[in-house]
Amino acid sequence: MARDLLTDFELMILLAILRVGDEAYGVQIAREIEATGGRRVLLGAAYTALDRLERNGLVTSTLGAPSAVRGGRAKRYFRVTARGVRAVRNTQRALVALWRGVPQLKERRS
Amino acid sequence: MRTPPAPRLALTVLERFVPDNEALTGDLLEEFDARPSTVWFWVQVLAAIAAAWRTRGAEIRPLRLVDFQPADAAERTRHYGLRFPPVNLSPVAGMGGLGFMLLIGLMTRTMPAAWWLLLASALAGCVLGAVLIVLARPGGARMTEPGRIVPSGAPRMKGSV
Numbered sequence: 001m002a003r004d005l006l007t008d009f010e011l012m013i014l015l016a017i018l019r020v021g022d023e024a025y026g027v028q029i030a031r032e033i034e035a036t037g038g039r040r041v042l043l044g045a046a047y048t049a050l051d052r053l054e055r056n057g058l059v060t061s062t063l064g065a066p067s068a069v070r071g072g073r074a075k076r077y078f079r080v081t082a083r084g085v086r087a088v089r090n091t092q093r094a095l096v097a098l099w100r101g102v103p104q105l106k107e108r109r110s
Numbered sequence: 111m112r113t114p115p116a117p118r119l120a121l122t123v124l125e126r127f128v129p130d131n132e133a134l135t136g137d138l139l140e141e142f143d144a145r146p147s148t149v150w151f152w153v154q155v156l157a158a159i160a161a162a163w164r165t166r167g168a169e170i171r172p173l174r175l176v177d178f179q180p181a182d183a184a185e186r187t188r189h190y191g192l193r194f195p196p197v198n199l200s201p202v203a204g205m206g207g208l209g210f211m212l213l214i215g216l217m218t219r220t221m222p223a224a225w226w227l228l229l230a231s232a233l234a235g236c237v238l239g240a241v242l243i244v245l246a247r248p249g250g251a252r253m254t255e256p257g258r259i260v261p262s263g264a265p266r267m268k269g270s271v
Contacts, residue, residue, distance in 0.1 A: 027141055
């Protein structure tokens with residue numbers, strides 16, 4: 001089970017891909033993490049993580065059509081696989097289990 | 111107002127040190143179009159190179175003749191009309207043609223006997239390749255799993271290749 005757990009950045013990337021949907025490519029993923037997760041993303045670091053996730057079978061990618069604004073370079077669209085969704089669920093479960101029972105993190109009612 | 115072009119040097123450096131990643135280059139160009147900052151572009155390029163180098167250390171990088179990956183050859187072929195990928199004729203990854211020539215010169219000068227070793231290895235590789243081709247032919251012996259060779263007359267097991 002431990003092998004299925006993700007790092008915080010990997011988890012953010014997978015969640016961003018799931019949130020963006022079919023149009024998830026590098027720029028969109030980075031923007032989603034910045035807007036929702038409040039974390040600045042370096043595109044090179046994002047691609048390194050995405051390559052690792054693809055090698056581990058958690059995401060798949062396909063090349064789209066090139067465009068002039070991208071200097072004739074194609075977009076690489078990412079999709080989360082069933083294994084990726086399972087890894088997100090496992091990580092969520094593990095984090096929630098760790099969260100529970102920590103007195104310092106209990107919400108105070110005023 | 112017209113967007114200034116992306117720094118050419120930064121692009122060259124990126125494509126030299128992070129090859130085979132046109133999606134990243136395209137993403138950076140697209141973002142540069144939205145926020146034209148040369149400093150931002152250089153920061154992204156240097157970070158991408160650093161990230162690529164960190165992961166590259168753990169990889170086994172076999173010698174190759176060109177910066178071209180057969181895995182995405184079909185997808186690249188579709189885009190040939192728009193852009194040709196850069197071709198590096200040096201067989202050593204991460205080293206240009208001039209660097210490779212320097213390596214050859216240095217090797218010839220310091221240890222010329224190493225060329226015989228290189229020749230012997232190349233010949234051994236050719237012989238091994240020929241043997242593997244003969245074994246892989248339908249009439250020849252077949253390999254059922256790595257390291258296990260079955261002669262051509264032996265009966266095939268269910269599910270074997």
